[in-house]
Amino acid sequence: MAPQKIIIDTDPGLDDVLAISLALSNPEALEVLLLASTHGNIDVNACTKNLVLLMNVLQQEKEARERSNLPKLDFKKPIIAIGAEKPIIKTHGHGEFEEDDGLEGYHGVDGLNGFHSRNPGLVPEDFLLDFTSENRLEENTKAYIPSRLPAHDEILRQLRDNEPKSITIVVLGPCTNLALALAKDPETFHRVSKIIIMGGAVRHAGNMTPAAEFNIYGDPDAAERIFNLSSLSNDRKGYGRVPVGLVPLDQTNYHTFSLETLKEFTDPLIASGSPLARLLNDIFTRSFDKIANHSGKALAQCHDPVTIYALLHPELMSWESLDVRVETNGIWTRGQTLIDTRNLPRWKPGEKGIVRDNGNWLHGDTGNQVDVLVGTGDDPSAFGSKLFKGIFRN
Template sequence: MRQRLIMDVDTGIDDSLALLYLLASPEAEIVGIASTAGNVPAPQVAANNLAWLDVCKAGPIEVSLGSEAPLVIPLRTTEDTHGPQGIGYAVLPESARELSVRPASDMWVDLVREFPGEVIGLCTAPLTNLALALRREPALPQLLQRLVIMGGAFNYAGNTTPTAEWNVSVDPEAAKVVFDAFSAAPPDRRPIVCALDITETIEMHPAHVDRLAEIAGGASNPLVGYLSDAIRFYMEFHRDHNQGYIAHMHDPFAAAVALDPSLVTTRPATVDVELAGTLTRGMTVADLTGMWGRPPNVEIATTTEPAVFFDRLIERVGTFARNTYPADAQ
């Protein structure tokens, strides 16, 4: 049976590759895509999602518009990291697909109620829409089959402030709502959190893009062209910040974990979010030894094999690109 997934994304270069990874995975069935304000404003996120579905020649998939602002604070976006439209140098054709009539938070609730215990949630964006969904349906942690979150940093420097990771820092109040809500989840339903500690080991290099293009039948493949244009911007950003000509592929890694949790080892922890610290607002704090006297509410991903992930990503997306745009039809 294919695995039903809700994606909650702020597309985003690495969110784009996460979407392509799931579309390329035969065991995945995307039942809804929530467009969250983050890397770029929510309407642009939605436009990117619709356009990628067109480029990938995907069938009908619901794309919903989420809240255009965090729960409490004004929205910050990061076009310097992801480009003016959020997809680097890529220029995708405008889509004629229509947005869903229901807001993202309603889509979350309706789908988990429709398929209780069957839906995997994948959040690679600020947690605004999931927090709003939890307000409407507090039983959501019990209704989901699994939740994977890309966010946070534990015993690791932040990438937005010295202590805070981007997705959490955009809407720390929403992150706290989500982590608090999952304190009531049974152990097998705790969210798997892929934080910077592990996702910054997922370094894409130009050789990875070359391998993907080779499997796809060459750089002339249209899907490879769009991806290359997006990823090149991301690599240039990392280079300009003295990290080398690489790209941290946080979100497709989280997508792979959503489908196959065996890609990571995990450690239970009680996680909370700092909301009042002058220097540490948005910091994710993990109690690993039970000092707070509260039960664990997450499983923190601690180790993985990046080469295994990249082999899987390249094979799946490269093959998907070749099948979507056969060389003899270009």
């Protein structure tokens, strides 16, 4: 059976690195066509730099495994494209993303807890020229193919050049690139098979504000447009509904790993000369003190990896179809992913009830139909071992 073709839209980011590594370590199941960077955890150029770093490390890992008895790494070289620098309409009511407050956050100022400053030379200082100039050394980009198109145009090119409904887009950051692609060429964009988004907090508190999860908060207007593709009303526009899946904090907050689990896998592999194990050990070891200070628990949450894991193991996943909407106007609730919790019966298509339906929450022929992940088939606290086994194939 041919592998599932995917595009990963991402803002790496520690857990993004795990998710991308998991996808590329399973080429028999997933073919990563494109890695599209976007604003999010850090600015888009820094995110792109982290993608280049990761692909260079994975290329080194591939070569190291060829010289050892470790399982071979045989992914196809993906394209990298640089995406949106900012949200499609505006930032936020509180101005958090408009000011540099000097806080380095969970991911650090470079997105990888200072890895670049400790390991100079893994990414050329002028790496951005690979995305603008034709006259570059192939040695600089032997691990990836740089696109000279903006990410939203590269997404459209991939959808145009492949069979309709053959590509799944995985969103690990804000939805800006997707919204830009949709606005530019909706007909081509509707060639996508489905969209899986790591984001939202459906029956759970947010992690960016009390109401909003980080990725949706990063561009609520873009997320709203993508969620709306799942609506029956979108079907009536002539393009057809697009299946949209949501992997929310309700699940990802509880899929974790400990420092001990990390080192159980990385320590022997580092001794065997694994560049990927060295990278993961470095960037996450430095995270655990931050995690413990912030949450009181020394456990790393696996937000983005759960999204890739869901594609690798669909038989284990449980989903619930819900009318999930994104709040785009609230001062304190902007970016909230909202469902109707009133337990009122929905009307059948074409039926009218006896009460006013403000917002069309009860109409059977309106509203979004987002598939929300509600279970992964196992103990989420044991997820770390499955994750690292999936990455290192041991």
